[in-house]
Amino acid sequence: xxxxxxxxxxxxxxxxxxxxxxxxxxxxxxxxxxxxxxxxxxxxxxxxxxxxxxxxxxxxxxxxxxxxxxxxxxxxxxxxxxxxxxxxxxxxxxxxxxxxxxxxxxxxxxxxxxxxxxxxxxxxxxxxxxxxxxxxxxxxxxxxxxxxxxxxxxxxxxxxxxxxxxxxxxxxxxxxxxxxxxxxxxxxxxxxxxxxxxxxxxxxxxxxxxxxxxxxxxxxxxxxxxxxxxxxxxxxxxxxxxxxxxxxxxxxxxxxxxxxxxxxxxxxxx
Numbered sequence: 095x096x097x098x099x100x101x102x103x104x105x106x107x108x109x110x111x112x113x114x115x116x117x118x119x120x121x122x123x124x125x126x127x128x129x130x131x132x133x134x135x136x137x138x139x140x141x142x143x144x145x146x147x148x149x150x151x152x153x154x155x156x157x158x159x160x161x162x163x164x165x166x167x168x169x170x171x172x173x174x175x176x177x178x179x180x181x182x183x184x185x186x187x188x189x190x191x192x193x194x195x196x197x198x199x200x201x202x203x204x205x206x207x208x209x210x211x212x213x214x215x216x217x218x219x220x221x222x223x224x225x226x227x228x229x230x231x232x233x234x235x236x237x238x239x240x241x242x243x244x245x246x247x248x249x250x251x252x253x254x255x256x257x258x259x260x261x262x263x264x265x266x267x268x269x270x271x272x273x274x275x276x277x278x279x280x281x282x283x284x285x286x287x288x289x290x291x292x293x294x295x296x297x298x299x300x301x302x303x304x305x306x307x308x309x310x311x312x313x314x315x316x317x318x319x320x321x322x323x324x325x326x327x328x329x330x331x332x333x334x335x336x337x338x339x340x341x342x343x344x345x346x347x348x349x350x351x352x353x354x355x356x357x358x359x360x361x362x363x364x
Contacts, residue, residue: 105139106339111148114338118264119345120149123156125233125261127253127275127348130161130207134267135339142210145266150230158231160238160256161208162274163201168194168223168294193295193303194223207266220252223294224310227252233259243308247277254278261348267341270322275348277313279321279355285363288312317362325354 104110120126128149138144153159171179171187179187196219201209212219212228220226220238225246229237237259242250253275263275270276280287290310298304325346326333334345 105137106135106144107139108144108147108151111135111138111145111339112151114336114343115148115152115264118336118338118343119334120152120262120264121157122152122154123232124153125158125160125256125259126153126264127160127256127261128207128264128266129268129272129274130205130264131267131341132206134341136341138339142206145207146211146214153231156232158229158233158237158259158261159211160227160229160234160252160261161211162204163208163212163219163226163228164204164224165194165199165202165226166224167191167202168199170290170292173290188293189295189305191295193297194221194226195297196221196226199223221296222246222251223296223306224292225251243306245281245309245311247274247313248281248311251278257349257352263346263348263351265344265346266338267343269319270325270351271315271319273318273322273346273351275352276315276318276321276355277311279352280313280359281311282352282356283359283363284356285360320362321355321358322351324358325351329354 132138132142132145149159171184201212211217214230217228217230218234218238219228220241222241222243227238237252237255241252247253257278263273290312291307292310293305293307295303295305329350332347332350336343
């Protein structure tokens with residue numbers, strides 16, 4: 095926190111953040127998928143709510159704001175690496191962890207802004223135990239209501255519904271290595287890919303906890319930065335850049351990078 099104060103000329107407020115977002119090209123009525131880093135903005139007065147307030151102010155209720163609200167604590171513990179857990183813990187974790195509940199389960203690994211956003215009034219969160227998304231605004235329900243359990247970032251996901259609506263991706267102090275839309279591109283690439291079976295507890299329609307079993311593509315984000323670099327080189331017109339506060343920010347056409355990513359994976363992945 096002290097470092098942020100030292101490198102900031104002034105505190106970032108919702109008004110200043112909103113002004114910078116408009117300067118970048120975000121407009122009322124947009125459908126916006128946001129990947130964010132709070133620390134990159136500088137010293138933000140009020141913390142994450144200042145950013146959420148600014149985004150909502152710029153989009154207005156005519157727009158739709160979407161953030162990843164993932165909870166990887168509900169993925170298969172056998173695949174955990176940072177840190178791994180003992181083998182003899184895995185079955186207990188799978189079957190005894192509390193059920194995923196959209197209203198309660200915290201995010202993990204997506205940053206402070208999505209964790210704040212999921213608690214806002216009128217934010218709807220999808221039902222997938224690992225790969226949920228939160229949405230607010232005019233088309234929030236259409237984006238998140240019908241997410242399938244199988245393939246949480248595939249054709250039955252909010253990412254595909256955003257693609258249908260020609261959404262824009264806002265990278266706020268982040269880059270393509272965090273771009274969840276490239277997981278949709280993984281699904282659309284015409285190539286052989288691994289699929290695993292996952293088990294997670296959720297709250298069923300009757301209000302009782304149930305263990306569900308679902309299929310999940312084995313995602314790999316290791317080359318997402320390479321996809322993004324090549325996309326920006328080949329399609330500079332699809333990217334708009336500007337600073338928001340002290341953060342490097344960019345707007346990217348989701349449709350264009352998903353289509354590009356699918357073709358890139360077909361050509362470049364083994």
